[in-house]
Amino acid sequence: MSIKIGIPRGLLYYEYSPMWISFFNELGTDVIISPKTNKKILNDGTISTVEDACIPVKLYNGHVINLQKKVDYLFVPRIMGVYKNEYICPKFCGLPEMVKYSVKDLPKMINTKIDLMKKDKLKEAMMEIGSFITKDKKKIIKAYHSAQDNYLTHKKNQKNKWSGSNKNILLMGHPYVLDDDYLNMNIKNKLLDEGYQFITPDMIDEEIINEYALKYHGKLFWLFFRQMIGACLYMMEKNVVDGVIYISSFGCGIDSVVAETVERKIRRESDIPFMLLIIDEHSGEAGFNTRLEAFIDMLKWRNQNENHLSTHGNYVYSH
């Protein structure tokens, strides 16, 4: 019987799963990933977590609950930061504690600290994670290298998926919101149905993002802040998007700053329509759809009416 490792499908799973899965597979373990988010997972998570936590964290606990009886080890890494001098969010740093004290009767937890703010710490962290499974150091190093290769190819494939058609919407938000179709109410398909292509910040090259993020006046010490500001400024300059939709989860500390900054930048320096959609554990879709439809209708009218008449009687460009 090989060891079963459980990886909850939440938070940074969406970013790093290719690396983690191939690492654990290479070491000869069974990797069990929780199923895609559904109503039960969301409910379990909401009940077990403190009220004030944001919805992605609640959902993560739901995924943990789903896995808890099926696995020998739970993989809940404590990710402090993945780039130099950049944090993610305090909730990520305290994630193992949040899980440990909210969910009862957990299997053993692999909660290695992954702090890449200092150079070459990833290898050390992976060695520690591997030591839970095997004592054979050579095997771990081999698994680490193949995991990294796998991750880099995945990243490469992810970039430039966007075909550059003429109807684009920039979809902003954290990857764990944009990639979880239950959480974002399937917004990507809804946009495609309306004939719009979506662009997310991870489709844009890291180098371009960094270049544009430098133009922001202020210290960017959050990973997602830099990515989103960079993506926003790049898209504003390229002027290829018809609209910007920002999906934020209620109570997200980082979004409260980033969404505001992005909105102010867009409204001040361009005439691209912007909409902020806030999601929480209420899963009624009607209100969400209404707003999305209204936004898309508005975009279509803007395209059709050459003189850009807005619906309430003023010129859109009257300011």
Next chain:
Amino acid sequence: MKITFPHMGTTFIPIKMILDELNIEVILPPKSNKRALELGVKCSPEAICVPFKIITGNILEGIEKGADTVFMLTGCGPCRFGIFHALQREIIHDMGHDVEFLTADRFSNYEGLREFSQRLKEASPQNSYIKIIRTIKKGLKVLDEVDTLYELTNKLRPRELNKGEVDYIWAQFENDIRTSYGYKEVMHVIKKYHLQLKEIEVDYKKPCLKVAIVGEIYTILENYINLNIERKLGNMGIEAIRTTSASEFVREQLDFIPFMRSQKKKIYKAASKYLDIPIGGHAINSIGNIMRAVKNDYDGVIHLLPFTCMPEIVVQSILPTIEKEQNIPIMTLVLDEMTGEGGYITRLEAFVDLIQKRREMKNEGKSFSWY
């Protein structure tokens, strides 16, 4: 140049003193109040924490009074505080105020300290660096003295014989200190009120229940936003012990300097059973201070945090376990811009009733488990 800066409890005293000593004109915004909060709420992002909103209100009130420069600390931690200045600059510029921002990084290394003195030098070119550093040192002294004075009021309040005397003297002190200018005058005022407080008639033998106040630093220090929790507890006959103070906060930042001593290591050690790594903000301090309160046999803990505070939410999810395992009542109060006091007082009174009952039973030798 007319400088204004936001409030955080009594920290305005040393900051104003430093700027006064360096001959920089200071526009002190009114104490945090309802109007400042409303002004701030109107222009701030909806989901940001209440410290941001009220600080923005302070700055706006300062600008109204004629300030053309805002002094603001920054920082670079996972907590949002580090980004306050950038967002505030955008908001205030969008509102049409043409003001400059004078920012300084936190002082966790020599670089930070140098930057701070450089900013002060820019604001007052006529002063030498030696004078600036001396003035900063004086500022630290004032900060310590003010905190000592404040802690004394918390100790005296539940034990005073004529109710309301401490509050009266403290109000007088705040009035006097706002108008005093420079180091000498400030120190004189502090000394004067220290003597006055010492002369109050107090029943030192009266046994008082002890409650530790832990949590996010701004909500602990700013009495407007925590609805004067220490005063309320004090007047109910409970000794409120503030686990964090501005001087302790500064000492924690500065303890890379050889002669600086802070409680940081002890607090981290106390917290290590539940959280063994600083995750930003004051999360680890909150846990550590609760564990210290348990060790010192306090009767209860009140945990304060602003709504949507990221580090304290992690703490919040650990609290139920601590409460159970360490057998100590902990009440969490989440603070936001709703300043209705009714519900707040009800909860406070219920908590006080509980810890009183618990103490009585403990004294009678019966065990009264919190669970």
